[in-house]
Amino acid sequence: MNPKEIVLKILDNFESYICQFLLSFFIILLFIQIICREIFSVNISWGEELARFSFVWFVFFGASFAARLAAHNRVTFQFRWFSKQTANYIEAFADLIWIVFNIVIIYKSIFLIKSMLQFPYISPTLGWSMAYVYMIFPLSFSIMTIRIIQVNYLKIVKGVDIRDPDKIDVETEMQDVDTSAEAR
Helix, strand or coil: CCHHHHHHHHHHCHHHHHHHHHHHHHHHHHHHHHHHHHHCCCCCHHHHHHHHHHHHHHHHHHHHHHHHCCCCCCCCHHHHHCCHHHHHHHHHHHHHHHHHHHHHHHHHHHHHHHHHHHCCCECCCCCCEHHHHCCHHHHHHHHHHHHHHHHHHHHHHCCCCCCCHHHCCHHHHHHHHHHHHHHC
């Protein structure tokens, strides 16, 4: 794999890597907090708040990653009667409405963050400005918008069939991975 392919793979899975880190981080943090409280009778006051912030960031990066996989919930039953191309265009129109929603959220959250920077709201135990914690809103909705555009580009322009993660047969996928590993 050349360096360009490595960078593209990292960028394509950016949210996945962040989610893996955040999930591990807040689980370890909560585990340490439980051990300290139950065994040593010591309370880590900032641990729960930091774990909560990590979880919130995890959820929003996860939503962005789900957009990359085209895995958000949507009603697709009616698309059975249309050709694949027509269904893709209808989904793209629905995604356009989603993008408009995301732009509104980005705009409103930037306005909120500016207000919070001007009139600070501080987290109780960590003493952080909540404006920095709320940065997840414009960040995740911006990435989500990029991912929605990316998925529609792949489906409509490139003709890539984005498979629904809920319909993927895990055993078949594992056999495909084993077969490609043997081929190398």
